[in-house]
Amino acid sequence: MGLPKEVNITEVCPRDGFQSLPDHVPTETKIDIINRLIDCGFSQMEVTSFVHPKAVPQMKDADEVLKGVKKSNNVLFRALVPNLRGLERAIAADVEKVKLMLSATDSHSLHNANAATMEAMDKFIPLVERAKESNTKVAGSIAVAFGCPYEGEVPTDRLLEICQRYEDMGITDISLADTTGMAHPVLVKRVISTLREEKPHFHFSLHLHNTRGMAFANAIAGLEEGITDFDSSAGGIGGCPYAPNASGNIATEDIVHGFEEMGIKTNIDLDAVIEVGRILAEQFPAQSDSFILKAGKSKDLVTAPGKQVKIGEK
Amino acid sequence: MGLPKEVNITEVCPRDGFQSLPDHVPTETKIDIINRLIDCGFSQMEVTSFVHPKAVPQMKDADEVLKGVKKSNNVLFRALVPNLRGLERAIAADVEKVKLMLSATDSHSLHNANAATMEAMDKFIPLVERAKESNTKVAGSIAVAFGCPYEGEVPTDRLLEICQRYEDMGITDISLADTTGMAHPVLVKRVISTLREEKPHFHFSLHLHNTRGMAFANAIAGLEEGITDFDSSAGGIGGCPYAPNASGNIATEDIVHGFEEMGIKTNIDLDAVIEVGRILAEQFPAQSDSFILKAGKSKDLVTAPGKQVKIGEK
Structure with missing residues (x-):
C-alpha cells in the first residue's frame, strides 16, 4: 500500500473542538484537558485561536489558557491567528507556531473573513x-480545500495558486482542510x-472531518500519497x-487506533487518549462522536487466551 | 487506485438489520420496507433468515414476509438457512439463493452453532x-473472518481451508464478514x-461493519483487491x-454515496435509499446509524449556482 512507518x-x-461547542468551556476545564493531552504524547497541539472575543466567545480566554497550561518541551503549541492583533497576543503567550486562516474559495472567504481569498x-x-521578527513559526491553511458549500469542488489549480502565494511569503507548511466533509479518497x-x-518541498497536512463517514478512508488516501501529518480531536469533539x-473532526482515538492496527x-498513548476522550464525552455528550469510545479497541474485544473456548467445551 | 467502474x-x-432489533418488527412493516427497497434498484437482497422462531424470534414470520412482498424479476432474494428444515422453508418460499451460516473459528462456531467449524x-x-435438487443457489459465508472475539486475528490459512471445504461442496460464492468490526485496510x-x-475462480463479497469507523476504508481496500460485491443495511440498521x-452494518446510503462520489x-437510486433510511431511522432511532441521513449528500450541500456568493457581494 506504500504506507509510512x-x-x-x-x-x-482545545481549539477546533472547544470552538465548536455551543457554550464556553470553563478555562480550568480547558487547562485540565490540555494538560492531560500533553501527557498522551502529542508532538503538536492546536491549543487555541487568538480571535476577537466578540467574534468567537468560546476562545475569549486564549491568553489565560496559555498561561495556565503546564510547560513541556515535548509538545509544540500551535494557535490560530486571524490578524496582527491575534498574532501579537500569540507572541506574548509564547506560542511557537501560528496558523493562518484562509478559505480556498472567494465565496467561503467572503463569508468567513469578509475578503476574497487573495485579498x-x-x-x-x-x-x-x-x-519572522519574533521567531514564531507560521503555517498556512486552506479551508474547504476539498469542496466548498457555495462553489462545490475546488479546482486543484486554485489550490496551487494559493500555495504559490503562501510560498511567496515563505510559508510551505500547509494544512489542507476538508471543512465540509465533502472529500472522498479519489479526490484526496x-x-x-x-x-x-x-510543490515537492512543501509540507502538507490533512485536517479531515468524518461528516459523511469517509474520514478514515481519506486519511489512508492521504497516507498513500505521502501525507504523514493529520489533525484530529480527542472524543471527536467538534461538529459540522x-x-x-453531523460529525465533524475525526476522533483522535479512532485515527490512532486505526493507524496502530495497520x-x-x-507515538501516542492510545489508552491515555481514550481516557481523555471519555472525560470529554461525559462533559459534552452531544458533541462527542467517537467509535472507539463506544466499541473499545479491537484488541480489547478479544477474550484473554486463558478464557478462550476450547473445542467441545461448550 | 485500480478501482472497478x-x-x-x-x-x-430486512435480515441483518431487523434481526438485530430488540423487538420483533411487525410483518407488514417488513413487507413495506422490502417493497420500498426493491424500488431502489438492488439486484440482490437478503430478505430473511429461516431459523427456528425460538432461536431468533425476530425472524419468526419469514414465510409470511416472503409471501407478502411484491414479485420482481430485477432482484434476487437471498435468505439465511442454518439447517435442512430452514432450507425446506426457503425452497417452499421460492427463495432463489440461500446463504449458509458459518464461523471462521471453532470458538465462535461453538458459541453460535454448537459445533466446531468443520463439524x-x-x-x-x-x-x-x-x-441442488431444487435448483436453489447456495452461497457460503465466513463470519468473524477478520477477527474473532475469542481467538483474535484469524490465520488466512484457516480461511483458505474453509474455502476449500466449501469448494468441495461446489460452493464458490463466499461472503466474508467482519462481524466484530476488527478489520482494517491492511488486513483486508x-x-x-x-x-x-x-482461489481466482471464487466470487468473494464483503460484509463490513463500521464498529471502529473503518468500514468505508475497508470497502476501498476490498475494491482495490478486486471485490465488487458488498453488503450494507439501509439506515445503518443493525448494531454490533x-x-x-456501537455501530454495526455500514449504512447503504453511506456506501452508495461514497462510491458514487468516487x-x-x-445502479442504486440513492435518493430512494435515503428515503427508506429516513423511514427506518424514524421508526428505529436507537438502532439507526447513518452519516448521510445526518449530513445529507455532498452535492446537496452545495448552494445552487444561482445562489452563489459573488466577490464583493457580501
Missing part, C-alpha cells in the same frame, strides 16, 4: 513579517498527488458547521 | 444436495489478495453484537 497526529480539540492573503504579509489522491508533484447533528506508529 | 450492493436490512460444514452436505488487503490468488451502543456506479 510513522505519522504525526496534531491534537486540535485575505495580502493581509497576511505584515503578519508574516512580524512573526488526485489533489494531494498534484500538489506534492508541483453545515449540518447541526502497523503505523503514532 | 461498477459494483453490486446487496441490501441486508458445522459437514452438516451442510445434505443441505447442499437438497438445494492481505486476506483478500491471498484468497483471490489461491459485542458492544451494545465515480463508481452502484
Whole structure:
C-alpha cells in the first residue's frame, strides 16, 4: 500500500473542538484537558485561536489558557491567528507556531473573513513579517480545500495558486482542510498527488472531518500519497458547521487506533487518549462522536487466551 | 487506485438489520420496507433468515414476509438457512439463493452453532444436495473472518481451508464478514489478495461493519483487491453484537454515496435509499446509524449556482 512507518497526529480539540461547542468551556476545564493531552504524547497541539472575543466567545480566554497550561518541551503549541492583533497576543503567550486562516474559495472567504481569498492573503504579509521578527513559526491553511458549500469542488489549480502565494511569503507548511466533509479518497489522491508533484518541498497536512463517514478512508488516501501529518480531536469533539447533528473532526482515538492496527506508529498513548476522550464525552455528550469510545479497541474485544473456548467445551 | 467502474450492493436490512432489533418488527412493516427497497434498484437482497422462531424470534414470520412482498424479476432474494428444515422453508418460499451460516473459528462456531467449524460444514452436505435438487443457489459465508472475539486475528490459512471445504461442496460464492468490526485496510488487503490468488475462480463479497469507523476504508481496500460485491443495511440498521451502543452494518446510503462520489456506479437510486433510511431511522432511532441521513449528500450541500456568493457581494 506504500504506507509510512510513522505519522504525526496534531491534537486540535482545545481549539477546533472547544470552538465548536455551543457554550464556553470553563478555562480550568480547558487547562485540565490540555494538560492531560500533553501527557498522551502529542508532538503538536492546536491549543487555541487568538480571535476577537466578540467574534468567537468560546476562545475569549486564549491568553489565560496559555498561561495556565503546564510547560513541556515535548509538545509544540500551535494557535490560530486571524490578524496582527491575534498574532501579537500569540507572541506574548509564547506560542511557537501560528496558523493562518484562509478559505480556498472567494465565496467561503467572503463569508468567513469578509475578503476574497487573495485579498485575505495580502493581509497576511505584515503578519508574516512580524512573526519572522519574533521567531514564531507560521503555517498556512486552506479551508474547504476539498469542496466548498457555495462553489462545490475546488479546482486543484486554485489550490496551487494559493500555495504559490503562501510560498511567496515563505510559508510551505500547509494544512489542507476538508471543512465540509465533502472529500472522498479519489479526490484526496488526485489533489494531494498534484500538489506534492508541483510543490515537492512543501509540507502538507490533512485536517479531515468524518461528516459523511469517509474520514478514515481519506486519511489512508492521504497516507498513500505521502501525507504523514493529520489533525484530529480527542472524543471527536467538534461538529459540522453545515449540518447541526453531523460529525465533524475525526476522533483522535479512532485515527490512532486505526493507524496502530495497520502497523503505523503514532507515538501516542492510545489508552491515555481514550481516557481523555471519555472525560470529554461525559462533559459534552452531544458533541462527542467517537467509535472507539463506544466499541473499545479491537484488541480489547478479544477474550484473554486463558478464557478462550476450547473445542467441545461448550 | 485500480478501482472497478461498477459494483453490486446487496441490501441486508430486512435480515441483518431487523434481526438485530430488540423487538420483533411487525410483518407488514417488513413487507413495506422490502417493497420500498426493491424500488431502489438492488439486484440482490437478503430478505430473511429461516431459523427456528425460538432461536431468533425476530425472524419468526419469514414465510409470511416472503409471501407478502411484491414479485420482481430485477432482484434476487437471498435468505439465511442454518439447517435442512430452514432450507425446506426457503425452497417452499421460492427463495432463489440461500446463504449458509458459518464461523471462521471453532470458538465462535461453538458459541453460535454448537459445533466446531468443520463439524458445522459437514452438516451442510445434505443441505447442499437438497438445494441442488431444487435448483436453489447456495452461497457460503465466513463470519468473524477478520477477527474473532475469542481467538483474535484469524490465520488466512484457516480461511483458505474453509474455502476449500466449501469448494468441495461446489460452493464458490463466499461472503466474508467482519462481524466484530476488527478489520482494517491492511488486513483486508492481505486476506483478500491471498484468497483471490489461491482461489481466482471464487466470487468473494464483503460484509463490513463500521464498529471502529473503518468500514468505508475497508470497502476501498476490498475494491482495490478486486471485490465488487458488498453488503450494507439501509439506515445503518443493525448494531454490533459485542458492544451494545456501537455501530454495526455500514449504512447503504453511506456506501452508495461514497462510491458514487468516487465515480463508481452502484445502479442504486440513492435518493430512494435515503428515503427508506429516513423511514427506518424514524421508526428505529436507537438502532439507526447513518452519516448521510445526518449530513445529507455532498452535492446537496452545495448552494445552487444561482445562489452563489459573488466577490464583493457580501
